[in-house]
Amino acid sequence: MAQNPFPLGKDELLKAYRTMRTIREFEERLHVDFAKGDIPGFVHLYAGEEACATGIMMHLNDNDRIASTHRGHGHCIAKGVDVHAMMAEIYGRSTGACRGKGGSMHIADLSKGMMGANGILGAGAPLICGAALAAKVRGDRGVGITFVGDGASNQGTFLESLNLAAVWNLPVVFVVENNGYAESTAMEWAVSCDSYVDRATGFGMPGVTVDGTDFFAVYEAAGEIIRRARDGGGPALLECNMVRFYGHFEGDAQTYRAKGELEAIRASRDCLTILSERVIEAGVIGRDELQAIDREVNALIEDATRAAKAAPLPTPDDLLRDVYVAY
Amino acid sequence: MSRKISMKQAINEALDLEMRRDPTVIVMGEDIVGGTGAQGEDDAWGGVLGVTKGLYAKHGDRLMDTPLSESAYIGAAVGAAACGLRPVAELMFLDFMGVCFDQIFNQAAKFRYMFGGKAETPVVIRGMVGAGFRAAAQHSQMLTPLFTHIPGLKVVCPSNAYDAKGLLIQSIRDNDPVIFCEHKNLYGLECEVPAESYAIPFGEANVLRDGDDVTIVSYGLTVHRAMEAAAALAKDGTEAEVIDLRTLSPIDWDTIVESVERTGRLVVVDEAHPRCNLATDIAAFVGQNAFGALKAGIQMVTAPHTPVPFAPSLEDLYVPSADSIASAVKRTLSPKGASPRIAA
Numbered sequence A: 001m002a003q004n005p006f007p008l009g010k011d012e013l014l015k016a017y018r019t020m021r022t023i024r025e026f027e028e029r030l031h032v033d034f035a036k037g038d039i040p041g042f043v044h045l046y047a048g049e050e051a052c053a054t055g056i057m058m059h060l061n062d063n064d065r066i067a068s069t070h071r072g073h074g075h076c077i078a079k080g081v082d083v084h085a086m087m088a089e090i091y092g093r094s095t096g097a098c099r100g101k102g103g104s105m106h107i108a109d110l111s112k113g114m115m116g117a118n119g120i121l122g123a124g125a126p127l128i129c130g131a132a133l134a135a136k137v138r139g140d141r142g143v144g145i146t147f148v149g150d151g152a153s154n155q156g157t158f159l160e161s162l163n164l165a166a167v168w169n170l171p172v173v174f175v176v177e178n179n180g181y182a183e184s185t186a187m188e189w190a191v192s193c194d195s196y197v198d199r200a201t202g203f204g205m206p207g208v209t210v211d212g213t214d215f216f217a218v219y220e221a222a223g224e225i226i227r228r229a230r231d232g233g234g235p236a237l238l239e240c241n242m243v244r245f246y247g248h249f250e251g252d253a254q255t256y257r258a259k260g261e262l263e264a265i266r267a268s269r270d271c272l273t274i275l276s277e278r279v280i281e282a283g284v285i286g287r288d289e290l291q292a293i294d295r296e297v298n299a300l301i302e303d304a305t306r307a308a309k310a311a312p313l314p315t316p317d318d319l320l321r322d323v324y325v326a327y
Numbered sequence B: 001m002s003r004k005i006s007m008k009q010a011i012n013e014a015l016d017l018e019m020r021r022d023p024t025v026i027v028m029g030e031d032i033v034g035g036t037g038a039q040g041e042d043d044a045w046g047g048v049l050g051v052t053k054g055l056y057a058k059h060g061d062r063l064m065d066t067p068l069s070e071s072a073y074i075g076a077a078v079g080a081a082a083c084g085l086r087p088v089a090e091l092m093f094l095d096f097m098g099v100c101f102d103q104i105f106n107q108a109a110k111f112r113y114m115f116g117g118k119a120e121t122p123v124v125i126r127g128m129v130g131a132g133f134r135a136a137a138q139h140s141q142m143l144t145p146l147f148t149h150i151p152g153l154k155v156v157c158p159s160n161a162y163d164a165k166g167l168l169i170q171s172i173r174d175n176d177p178v179i180f181c182e183h184k185n186l187y188g189l190e191c192e193v194p195a196e197s198y199a200i201p202f203g204e205a206n207v208l209r210d211g212d213d214v215t216i217v218s219y220g221l222t223v224h225r226a227m228e229a230a231a232a233l234a235k236d237g238t239e240a241e242v243i244d245l246r247t248l249s250p251i252d253w254d255t256i257v258e259s260v261e262r263t264g265r266l267v268v269v270d271e272a273h274p275r276c277n278l279a280t281d282i283a284a285f286v287g288q289n290a291f292g293a294l295k296a297g298i299q300m301v302t303a304p305h306t307p308v309p310f311a312p313s314l315e316d317l318y319v320p321s322a323d324s325i326a327s328a329v330k331r332t333l334s335p336k337g338a339s340p341r342i343a344a
């Protein structure tokens, strides 16, 4: 076996691959089942963006908090939210992560430090400042990570949070998931500065841009700024340049893309292919080992889907339950 | 000439006609054109559900896509309105009002009064309201009572394509800020709509069905549930009058009171939460102004005091149904005191 040139051991590499594959498989299954009409509501898929969530979440534990977006399935899986509970939630079942009351856009698992996908753009940033403040007050070395799309990075809530986190020296990492589009609108048009690093500088914090389709690039950059935040060094911004493989939401015809754009990014910027090729080429992991994971993941998603479809619906009583703790 | 078109098309047509008529009308919002800055097709979206599709080809840059910054662009629409334009700003889902409410209720709504009558702010903020789309807690709310509560705002909520067209045209011509609430589950509903331009005045309810036994008042989607209930009740010999408010602020008190004075019974149906909503507002007004005419306690049918649940099985229980409206009517017909206490 060749010497491992990577910053992670073999087990960790296999874990990263498994996480990314699980996200991909989960999303592709939803894509198919949505088209069949099995899935209610709005569904925004994370396929193509797996390296970002995974490369960051490898540095976190359950005590670290994340605030996600409308495109939250990948963040959930990488943060350790149970795939069966997620699938059941998306099907509106009582066994779902939120007992069927939240749906795809609101999956949360506070026990895993996952503070929720969010239907309101930019809403996660102030919340994660609060999570980081709580960690700071407790002195437990926890960090908060908020994800925001290129589009939502123009929200006042996000920009105000950059300033607040800097002024309070909070252990927060602002991750801009730049997939080039907000719905159909190009990031290049909608974001006034040339680089998110400039934006970070303007708010008095370091900014780093990485190729978000390169798991190792994300992993290393995130590791450094998360360590820094954990050690009391304050907030930072991480921009991950990435690609989304499906429409903004399921049902989007994507006519705003250039001809051939999707085919090109799928061929050259598939983060799963990039990771697989690198570890195989380096002789650290065999293709058969990855294929074995693929089979296990496939079975897991199949089982989660089957279980979700068979799971009980919420009961009418659930409609009125949990508005308050006590009333 | 009149033809059958959907509410979505009627809104598109109203925007088109007003943009043609008045060069100060501009339309802005997120992806209302779509594809801005991208390399694919122009007008790639025409709004998230295609309401503004095709307008860019006709009016070009008077349709403006915006960055995802509601505070900034809604506020800019308000500011431009105070400076002579007539902006129509789309706020995709009116739930996003949470992000930019200051510009609406502390700014737009107050200019006229606070500046001693010297300002006019002819802005329209239009967007989707209502449940039933499986869009969960942050994309499904009926926040109309929040808006009607604010002096200075006008609030409109059409139930059909004909009204949507005439009311939107009136909203654009109106010199006060208007919150124009479009129920997303009515977008596809078609009815006869004249091709030409017409305005429906604010504060004029529409009596959709005459009846002498009970008055049912509603607006938006639940108007249709009320009509279903009325049809079912008619089979048992109960004739309900159904009033579609169309505008919530101003509101047509006269039509409501006149009807209740004739029927002696009132059921108010509101898709909003039960506390401090249109139903309680109307019930209180009628209680104060037409008490002598009432033969039974007023009944309110509303959504429950909960956020909108995602699960379809729960969401279907959330929106007032024709059955629940018919039951409320029956309670007004039963002897006094027989109606159960309804928990909010």
Ligand SMILES: Cc1ncc(C[n+]2csc(CCOP(=O)(O)OP(=O)(O)O)c2C)c(N)n1
Pocket: A070, A071, A119, A120, A121, A122, A148, A149, A150, A151, A152, A153, A177, A179, A181, A182, A183, A248, B030, B068, B070, B092, B096, B099
């Ligand atoms: C406050 C608010 N405004 C608008 C929307 C509607 N919306 C949902 S996702 C989206 C685009 C987000 O783009 P981006 O932030 O780049 O994230 P991506 O979808 O690309 O992951 C929009 C406009 C919303 N949910 N919340």
Ligand SMILES: [Mg+2]
Pocket: A149, A150, A151, A177, A178, A179, A180, A181, A182, A183
């Ligand atoms: Mg984006």
